[in-house]
Amino acid sequence: MTTAAQPAATHNYSTATISGWGGYPTQDAQVITLLSLSAYKASLQHHPSVIARGMGRSYGDSANAPIVLQTTYCDHFIAFDTATGVLTVEAGVTLRDILKVTVKQGWFLPVTPGTSFVTVGGAIASDVHGKNHHVAGTFGQHVVSITMLLGTGEVVTTSPTQLPDLFHATCGGMGLTGVILTATIQLIPIKSAYINQRTIKAGSIEEACAAFEANSTSTYSVAWIDCLTTGKHLGRSVLMVGEHSDSGGLGLTIKAPITVPIHTPAALLNSMTMRAFNGAYWAKAAHNKTQSIPLLPYFYPLDAIGGWNKLYGKAGFVQYQFVLPKADGVANMRKVLAQIAQSDAGSFLAVLKQFGPANQNLLSFPIEGYTLALDFKMSPYVIDLLLRLDDMVADMGGRVYLTKDAVMREASFKTTYPKWQEFEAVRQKYGAIGKFASAQSKRLGLA
């Protein structure tokens, strides 16, 4: 609370065990909760190496470090031009907060990931993508400018034309180039808070990829994919394509999430229950059905269940997302899927998507091709499996998404992210080395 008789506090400290959304790995950390943007600078001077942390929704250890700068209270809107859709916010503002303010005024996020519970700072650092990647690219491609605190203590503004090397290292840079303080983004106009969705059933991975190709002009496309079925029907999918509706009005329906209060016994999610779920999902889906769905359930179905990560039990889970290049992509995807199906460890939440061309950000994940994301309940066996998959994916010219990664080895990272040296050079140039590091950046062999 505010203060009437003591000097204004600028930050507070506490210790906590932190983790990413997957719950693996955990880290005992000193959490510095900053009360204002000006407090960041002071905080940086007093600590050897830190990483900024927002909602903690990256899955692995990219926001884990012995000292983290928690951005929870730096969540203020700065300016919003309702005529042009240009929005400036502090880095701790969540996408959900933005939607509450802008949708009713006819503006929507140009790119959004599968949860609205992420901060703008996190969305930039992960250079997140959404169901419209094939037409709109990543979040960073809609960022007009960023102000950030460098390791030198200097606050600078960066954009595609202002310190462009810093900008392209920061978008997708996992927080390793500095602390994002504020960002200006260009929103897109909408006439309705509804999406017209059409579902298309595809009986195999080949049919699914063909369906993406056939619907490449759709604004949004994504597929639920069954990773447990083998043989002819391997990769059977339900493709969902969507367009912004013109009708239904701009009212945003916001329901409070149902929360999962405690970790459920992990045994509840086993290959039998997941097979049953997948079978039911496939059977229930109707081919070529069109329906109008409100924005929130369309883009963020899992946001309706608070703490769904606890369903995996205390050991947590890893989410694994990789992309394979378009050339031979379908055949290669079949090989990887066969490996996953054979392991019998795949989850009920698996998502397939076609990516458009890569951008010029140094560590941004998407490349043109096919991407698959799925959860694995954490176990030593799963780590082995993922490392095997890492090798397969690397051999096929693909790569793994850093925002979801919790186990990748340094060699895989340096092979599949060939611009890592350029990234390190930018960090060196702007004083980030020795100032910003995460458990992930250490694991991946970044300075």
Next chain:
Amino acid sequence: MTKILVIGATSAIAEHCARIWAARGDALYLVARNEERLKTIAADLKVRGAANAHIHCLDLNDMGSHAAMLDAAEAAMGGVDTVLIAHGTLSNQKACAQSVEETLAEINTNALSTVSLLTHIANRFEAKQAGTIAVISSVAGDRGRASNYVYGSAKAMITAFTSGLRQRLYKSNVAVVIIKPGFVDTPMTASFKKGLLWAKPAAVATAIVRAIDKRNDEVYVPAFWWAVMAVIKTIPSRIFRKLKF
């Protein structure tokens, strides 16, 4: 559009209340000491939909300035419909136990400055026969405990004072709402170890705004604290004095 004066506007609880009001399109007058943070909050509330968000920089322990601040708020918004008093500090009990000066300073901030504000506001609202006054007290005011009895006794004064004020103003159509939060995860409590009893400021603010809308007399937020404190208040002294919490 309601015209709302928020005192202690940089507190996390008050700020989240103001966000709810902003989304409704209300007019806001924000009072606190830190000008930089007030400006940030005012800009934020305008984007969120506030009809206006004026700022007023003030050390609330400067009680001589309270009347002028209220005049300024009335002038800026064309009157005041609702006041939320949310300023305060979480006292360092150990330091207070060793220092009369420290103890009195905490009581000044957490009780006497509020009493001064309430006296002015009550008279103004009584004169116009309308208004809602909401004050953030604390569950700590329900029974003094070794770990924070200076803070608790200041809050107890606020609870008793507003109880009397509520009776006095009842016939004048002025509501006096006393809010007793339990543990809230705010910057004020950042260094505390958090458990199941802790609530987020946004959730607490939702309950506070609802209580103000309904012109409730007294609310515990979250509501289960009513039961917790009912039990704590009934523990006989000869047992209570031996407890360590």
